Structure formats: structure tokens, C-alpha cells
Amino acid sequence: MQLPVLDRLILKSKKPSRYAGGELNAVHKDLAKARVTWALAFPDTYEVGMSNVGFRLLYHALNERPDVACERLFMPWTDMEAALRAECQPLFSIESRAPLKAFDIAGFTLQFELCYTTVLAMLELGGVALFTKDRTRDDPLILGGGPCTYNPEPIADFFDAFVIGEGEEVVHEISDAVAAWKKTRSSRQDLLWLLAEIPGVYVPSLFRVHYNPDRTIARYEPLKPGYESIVRRVIPDLNLVPQAEKPIVPFMQTIHDRLPLEIQRGCTRGCRFCQVGMITRPTRQRDPNEVRKIAEKGLETTGYEEVGFLSLSAGDYSCIDGVLEDFFDEFGPENVGISLPSLRTETMSPHLAEQIKRVRKSGFTVAPEAATERMRRVINKGNAEKDLLHAVDTIFEAGWDLVKFYFMIGLPSECDEDVKAIVQLSAEALRRGRKKNSRAEINVGISTFCPKPFTPFQWDPMISYAETQRRQGLLRDELRKLGRGFKDLHVKPHDARQGALEGALALGDRRLSSAVLHAYRCGQRLDGWTEHFRLEVWHDAFAICEKEHGVGLEFFAHREKGEHEILPFEHIDCEVTKPYLWKERKKSLTEGATADCAYGDEYCTACGACDYEVVDTIVYHPSDYRKQHVDKPELPKERTLLRMRYAKEGVAIALSHLETMTALLRTFRRAKLSIPHSQGFHPKPKVSFGPACPVGTESRAEYLDVEL
Ligand code: SF4
Structure with a gap:
């Protein structure tokens, strides 16, 4: 029997389950009957996209509406891309295998900068013009959302609009605007003007950029009167974020193959390098009494064997002890596990370790970020060395064999001693850990710091590739000095090649679109995968940008910016103010501490994120959690x-x-x-x-x- 062409291509591909669809709880609607159709597009493979909690939330939130149909699209792996091109087949959605071009809106999740060439690949595979200026009324509206939209300028020419901030509410306003526009005969330009009326929606083509003779930005000129800046969207209360009652369950093993449950959004610890901490302020916790109910419902409808309690630092969730205790009492006998993706060292207590080890004993990750007390004061990472060592003792004592550390090199004001201390501190932790557990092992991951928009370090230069290599050499020398007794200390610096590019794309402006386009034209896509990343192609791409505009890698990634320089994201308002960030930067030079504002009004440092009426910190007290009665399941006495x-x-x-x-x-x-x-x-x-x-x-x- 002759199979339809896509079935044939899917079955011949390396991993057919990436494209086959039919997953439990996937939503299938008739696209022709929907008032508005959305293609949620993730510029990476299926297994990466389906691990993204925001992507999954939006999929279900949009499909909740009877008048909206939303389907998913992912970047095919190279074998499938080649097959689609060879058979002249367009990029298709998972649910109904409709081509990208058939949808009213294509919403791309922009999780990190190295996905930009993949966006272009998906547009072209989907038969959509790359540049916004070349699209017609019949083309889908190309939208971007996610953390990269806080500086989307390097890809501004390719997108019709961006959503700045949290998307759960604004997607409905966009759906309504598009539905209303579809009924008219208005032009695509009219739609863009309509979208610019929606708070949090940035239409880049409605701004003209002017440059100074020294090639810095002189100003952003709005082409729509009154459209001066775009203020981020924020959901004041996490309890209002609908959690899907029936979350989708992929067949394929995804990167995070578990039931995602967001317990807290925002983090106000104030780490000065951390973009996500700044742009998601303030701290908003989910009601602990709801957490278990949502987990129960989700497990019932999915059959997952693990729940991921998601937050920037799960240990900061004030009711974590009570929630975990009840959770394990109820689900422990059924061997349902919990994953807490990140923990700060000072939040690790013996009780917490005891709870977690009831079902999980894989590696434990802690992120000290910097190894000397001085450096940690510079970045406002309040964890003291004694906290770190104590946490590691606790973890090994509780029975774990493997602890993973995460550090950065290249932070502002770092000197060689700070770099070497990474190995020394890790060795000390292992020395102590062995006294608690003879099988103790430590893996140390070390990345190169990349300054990000809307952080106090946004003005700082990134260290060069050569300097990164030199500092990585210091780490290797230090490790060698430890001698043979430390074979269980595995120090693994990350691949440094992508760092500067990520930095330039994070801090760059519209002129970088020529670099992104050139890299794509030369075959780049899936740049986050080391096997696809080619440094030489990107260097050529930046050289072309330099030739065209006089600005390139050096200008964007390795140059220190002045306090009053107009930054490429000057017209984006993340509500944490520029003067606040500058003050924090100056404070870092004197190693000054800024307290976490989550635990009392007196700690508020007026960063600008709260209006104290609608948007404010929401933190529950452990006593708010009502211990829930657990009916322990009876295990059968006899089995067949x-x-x-x-x-x-x-x-x-x-x-x-x-x-x-x-x-x-x-x-x-x-x-x-x-x-x-x-x-x-x-x-x-x-x-x-x-x-x-x-x-x-x-x-x-x-x-x-x-x-x-
Ligand atoms: S305004 Fe105050 S309470 Fe709100 S996030 Fe900023 S520092 Fe914290």
C-alpha cells in the first residue's frame, strides 16, 4: 500500500516519534471552523520544545477557547529537513499536518539567542517570507515571545511583533484583534497598528532607529504617535495561571520527561548576572494548598511517574517542606518521584534532603556560581562558603553519590585567584563529602559569563574567546596540582565558542540581522547543538555585518557601555528601572549586598517591578499550608x-x-x-x-x- 508522503517521510526519519503526533491529551480541532488559528512554533527539536513549560501552558490555554485552534510545530532534525526539501513538502504541524503558512498566527518561543537561525529555517520551510516587509495579507502573523524578546532587535526585521513579558493573557487579546481584523479588508499594516494598541505588544517596524557618528544608537523614533515604549506584561497572581487539567504526554522521551508544575514565578534574590531574576520580578508563589491538587489531577490524566516542581529556586518556595512531606506520603508508595530542578545551597536542610531522597537519588545540582566570598558579594549571590560546604555535607550524608556544581568564569572584576578557587573549593567539598560517603563524586560545570539585557551587568564587556581559553587553562592547571587522589572531581568547562556570539546577539541591535541572515544562508540552524554549530560561519557572518554597518562582535559583546548610552532595548520597559540597575552595578564594585525583598516590605529596594496595588510580592507562610489527609493506598496481598x-x-x-x-x-x-x-x-x-x-x-x- 502506498503511504501518504508525510507518513513515508516520518517513518523513514531517524526518530519518527518526533513528528508522528497522536500523543495523549493533544488537542485536535477543525482548523477550518476556528475563528483564529495559531501555530505555536518552537525553534528547536520536538524533545526540547515539549520540555518548555511556557510553550505547553500556552498550547492548552489557547485551545481552551472554543473559537481558537492551536497546533504545534518544531524544527525537524536535519534528515527530516532534507527529506522535506527533496520532496517539496512544507514544514507541517504535529496535530493536523497543516503547513505553517495555513495558520493565522505563528508564535515562536524565543528561549535563547542561538535559536535565531532556526527561526529563519522554519519560516522558509513553512513557505513564509523571511522579512516582515515582504509578507502579504495572506501570510501568518509572525510573533515572538519568551526571554529573548527583552532585546529582540537582532531579529526585529524578521518578526511582525513580539510579546514582552508573560503571555498567558495577551495571547487572547491578540487572538481577538486578529479575529476582528480578518473580518475586514484592512491591510497587514493596519493589523500591526491594531496590535501596537495592545499593552505588551512590540511592533518593531513602527520604530525607526537613528545612530550617532560613533555608531551607538542616538534614538528610537516611534512611527505611531504615542508609541514610545512597550511595558512588559506580568500576571499578578500565579494562581490565576491556568494549569492544564489534561497536560499533553509525548511518546518521545523529552529532555524533561515529567509533569510540569510551576510552584513559583519570579525570584528576588537579586543576583546581578541573572536576567530571568530581573525580568520575572516580583516573587509570586502558587497557593501550596493548590499545588498538590494540581499534581494529583495531572498525574491522574497523564500517568507520569514524576512531577517537576518548577521555580527559579525550588528551595525558596516557603511551603516546600509541608508540600513535599504530604506528596511523598501519598505518592511515594506508588513510586511517583519529584524533581526540583534547582536549589540554592542555603535552602538545603537535612529535612529537605530527607524528603527528596525518599524517591530520588540521582545527581544533585547546586549552583554556587562563584567560588570566592568576594566574587559572590560582587554578584550578590548571598551564599557563604560554609553554606555551600554544609549543603554538600548534607547531600552526601543523605545518601547521594553525585553532586553537580555550576560555576561561571568571566564575571566582572574576576581575577585569576577567583578562577583557581573554583577547583580549590570543589576539592574541599569532595574531601569533606568523602567523610560522609565513600562513593562521593563531584561534577563541576563551568560556563563563561555572558552579560544580558536588564541586568546590572548589561554595561559590562564579555571576556574574549582567547581569554576564556586562558582561564580554562588555569582551571586545568589547578586540577593537575591536586594530583591523583581527586579522580572523582570532574571539572568540565563548557564549550567557549558559542559564548561571544550569544553575548553579541543578546546585546546587539537591528544591524545584526545581516549576520543572522548570512549565518542562516550559509547553512546554520540548530546552533544550540554542538554538532551543528560552526564558529567560522558565524565569524564570517559578523565580519559581513562589520563591513556593512561598521559594527560586529567586538562592538556588541566586548565593549564596555557608558551609563547614558542608549541601549538597543531602551524602548522596552521591563519595569525594573535603568537607574536601579546602574545603582546595583555600582554597588557590585564595592561588593555591597542587596537583600531579598520577598520576605518583608522593609527589604524593598524600589526596583520598579511592583506597583504594590495590583503587582506585588506573593509569598505564603508555612502555616498557610493545611496538612492534607492522605489515604494511603492499600497494596494487594496476593498477586496474579x-x-x-x-x-x-x-x-x-x-x-x-x-x-x-x-x-x-x-x-x-x-x-x-x-x-x-x-x-x-x-x-x-x-x-x-x-x-x-x-x-x-x-x-x-x-x-x-x-x-x-
Ligand atoms: S519593587 Fe520592591 S518588592 Fe517589588 S520586586 Fe522590586 S524590590 Fe522587590
Whole structure:
């Protein structure tokens, strides 16, 4: 039988489950009947995009509306891209396999700067003109959202509009504006003017940029009267952010393969290098009494075996102890785990460690960021060395074998001693850890600091590639000095090649669009994947920009900016004010501390993020959490061994054996079947599957054995 062309391409691809669709809880609507259609586009592969909590939230929030249909698109891997081009097939959505061009709106999630060439690849594969000026009324509206929109200038020429800030509310206003415009005969330009009326929507083509003779920016001239600056959108209360009752469950193993549950948004610790901390202020916690209810519901409708409690630092969530205790009492016997993606060292307590180790004993990550007390004062990372060492002691004592550290080099005012101290501190932590656990091991990840917009370090230059290499050499020398007794200390500096580019794209202006375009034209896409990143192509691309505009890598990434220089994102208002950021920068030079404002009005330093009426800090007290009664599930006294027969057909033929097994195990969980688990650090369900059925093959007689 001849398969439809896309089915054939999908089954021939390296990982068919990236494209096959049909996942549990995916929403299928008739695009022709919707008032507005959205393509949520993620400029990376499926497994990366489906791990993004914001992307998933928007998908369900948009599909909640009966008049809106929203589908997902991802960047295909290179084999699939080549196949699509060879067969003249456009980039298609997962749900209905509609081409990108068929949607009213394409909303791209811009998570990090190195995704820009991938956006261009997706537009071109989808049959959409790359430049906003070349698009017609029939083209989708190309929107960008996510952290990169705080300085979207390097890609301003390619996008019709950007959403600045949190998107959960504004997407509905945009849907309404597009629906109203579709009914008229107005031009695309009229739509852009309409969108510019919506708070938080930035239409770059409605600004003209003027430059000084020294090539810095002189001013942004708004072409629409009164459209001077774009203030970010913020959701005042996280409890108002709808959590999907039935979250989508990918077949493919995604990067974060678990039920995502956002427990806190914003962080006001005030780390001076941290963009996400500044742009998501103030701290807003979810009601702890809701957290478990949402987790319960989500587990019931997905069958996931792990919940990710998401926040910038899970240990800062004030009710974490109570919530975890009840969670493990209820779900521990069912072997449901919790993942706390990030913890600050000073929030690690023996009690917290005890809670977490009830189901999880994989590596534990702590992020000291800098290794000397001086450097940590510069960046306002309030953790003292004793906190770090104490946290590591606690973790090893609680039974973990592996701790992962995360540091940066190249922070402003860093000297060689600060760099060497990274190895010395890690070695000391290992020395102490071994006294608690003889199998103690420490992995140390070290990246190069990249200044970001809307941080106190936005004026600082980034260290050069050569300097990064020199400092990485210092680390290696220091490690060598430790000698053989430290083979369990693994120091791994990150690939330094991408750093300066990321810095330039983060701090650059519209003139960089020529570099992005050139890199794309020379074959770059999926730049975040080391196997696809080619430094020489990007260097050529920046050289072309330098030739055209007289500005390049050096100008954007490695030059110190003055206090009064107009920065490329001057017309974007993240509400944390420029004078505040400058004051924080000056404070860093004197190693001054700024307190976390989350725990009392008296600590507010008036950064500008709160209006104290609608937007203000929301932090719960541990006593706000009402301990919840837990009905411990009764385990069966007797079990019967069953042999089950199942069919693998339809979309399931695109699944690998491992994906099929995971899908079936999650089905058993949803059906509340009690399956015994193995003992040990990583308990596994005791189910025996028959031999693998090859991908692309239908079968009506697959078997598994399970004790019920
Ligand atoms: S305005 Fe005050 S309370 Fe609000 S985030 Fe800024 S420093 Fe914190």
C-alpha cells in the first residue's frame, strides 16, 4: 500500500516519534471552523520544545477557547529537513499536518539567542517570507515571545511583533484583534497598528532607529504617535495561571520527561548576572494548598511517574517542606518521584534532603556560581562558603553519590585567584563529602559569563574567546596540582565558542540581522547543538555585518557601555528601572549586598517591578499550608501473573520499543493498576515485555507479562 508522503517521510526519519503526533491529551480541532488559528512554533527539536513549560501552558490555554485552534510545530532534525526539501513538502504541524503558512498566527518561543537561525529555517520551510516587509495579507502573523524578546532587535526585521513579558493573557487579546481584523479588508499594516494598541505588544517596524557618528544608537523614533515604549506584561497572581487539567504526554522521551508544575514565578534574590531574576520580578508563589491538587489531577490524566516542581529556586518556595512531606506520603508508595530542578545551597536542610531522597537519588545540582566570598558579594549571590560546604555535607550524608556544581568564569572584576578557587573549593567539598560517603563524586560545570539585557551587568564587556581559553587553562592547571587522589572531581568547562556570539546577539541591535541572515544562508540552524554549530560561519557572518554597518562582535559583546548610552532595548520597559540597575552595578564594585525583598516590605529596594496595588510580592507562610489527609493506598496481598496481548498499529507504529513500553506503563498508572517495583535507588516496574517490534511495523500480537 502506498503511504501518504508525510507518513513515508516520518517513518523513514531517524526518530519518527518526533513528528508522528497522536500523543495523549493533544488537542485536535477543525482548523477550518476556528475563528483564529495559531501555530505555536518552537525553534528547536520536538524533545526540547515539549520540555518548555511556557510553550505547553500556552498550547492548552489557547485551545481552551472554543473559537481558537492551536497546533504545534518544531524544527525537524536535519534528515527530516532534507527529506522535506527533496520532496517539496512544507514544514507541517504535529496535530493536523497543516503547513505553517495555513495558520493565522505563528508564535515562536524565543528561549535563547542561538535559536535565531532556526527561526529563519522554519519560516522558509513553512513557505513564509523571511522579512516582515515582504509578507502579504495572506501570510501568518509572525510573533515572538519568551526571554529573548527583552532585546529582540537582532531579529526585529524578521518578526511582525513580539510579546514582552508573560503571555498567558495577551495571547487572547491578540487572538481577538486578529479575529476582528480578518473580518475586514484592512491591510497587514493596519493589523500591526491594531496590535501596537495592545499593552505588551512590540511592533518593531513602527520604530525607526537613528545612530550617532560613533555608531551607538542616538534614538528610537516611534512611527505611531504615542508609541514610545512597550511595558512588559506580568500576571499578578500565579494562581490565576491556568494549569492544564489534561497536560499533553509525548511518546518521545523529552529532555524533561515529567509533569510540569510551576510552584513559583519570579525570584528576588537579586543576583546581578541573572536576567530571568530581573525580568520575572516580583516573587509570586502558587497557593501550596493548590499545588498538590494540581499534581494529583495531572498525574491522574497523564500517568507520569514524576512531577517537576518548577521555580527559579525550588528551595525558596516557603511551603516546600509541608508540600513535599504530604506528596511523598501519598505518592511515594506508588513510586511517583519529584524533581526540583534547582536549589540554592542555603535552602538545603537535612529535612529537605530527607524528603527528596525518599524517591530520588540521582545527581544533585547546586549552583554556587562563584567560588570566592568576594566574587559572590560582587554578584550578590548571598551564599557563604560554609553554606555551600554544609549543603554538600548534607547531600552526601543523605545518601547521594553525585553532586553537580555550576560555576561561571568571566564575571566582572574576576581575577585569576577567583578562577583557581573554583577547583580549590570543589576539592574541599569532595574531601569533606568523602567523610560522609565513600562513593562521593563531584561534577563541576563551568560556563563563561555572558552579560544580558536588564541586568546590572548589561554595561559590562564579555571576556574574549582567547581569554576564556586562558582561564580554562588555569582551571586545568589547578586540577593537575591536586594530583591523583581527586579522580572523582570532574571539572568540565563548557564549550567557549558559542559564548561571544550569544553575548553579541543578546546585546546587539537591528544591524545584526545581516549576520543572522548570512549565518542562516550559509547553512546554520540548530546552533544550540554542538554538532551543528560552526564558529567560522558565524565569524564570517559578523565580519559581513562589520563591513556593512561598521559594527560586529567586538562592538556588541566586548565593549564596555557608558551609563547614558542608549541601549538597543531602551524602548522596552521591563519595569525594573535603568537607574536601579546602574545603582546595583555600582554597588557590585564595592561588593555591597542587596537583600531579598520577598520576605518583608522593609527589604524593598524600589526596583520598579511592583506597583504594590495590583503587582506585588506573593509569598505564603508555612502555616498557610493545611496538612492534607492522605489515604494511603492499600497494596494487594496476593498477586496474579498475567500475560497480556496488545496491538501496535496506527500512530503507534512510529514508536520505538522503549517508547511503546513507556506509553503502556503510563496507561497502567492512569488505570490505577498496582504494579510491584524493583528495590534499589531507581525502582523499576516489574513488567516483562516481549521482543521489540520494529518501527514502522504493524502487529496485532505483542505480549507483556505483569503481576497484578
Ligand atoms: S519593587 Fe520592591 S518588592 Fe517589588 S520586586 Fe522590586 S524590590 Fe522587590
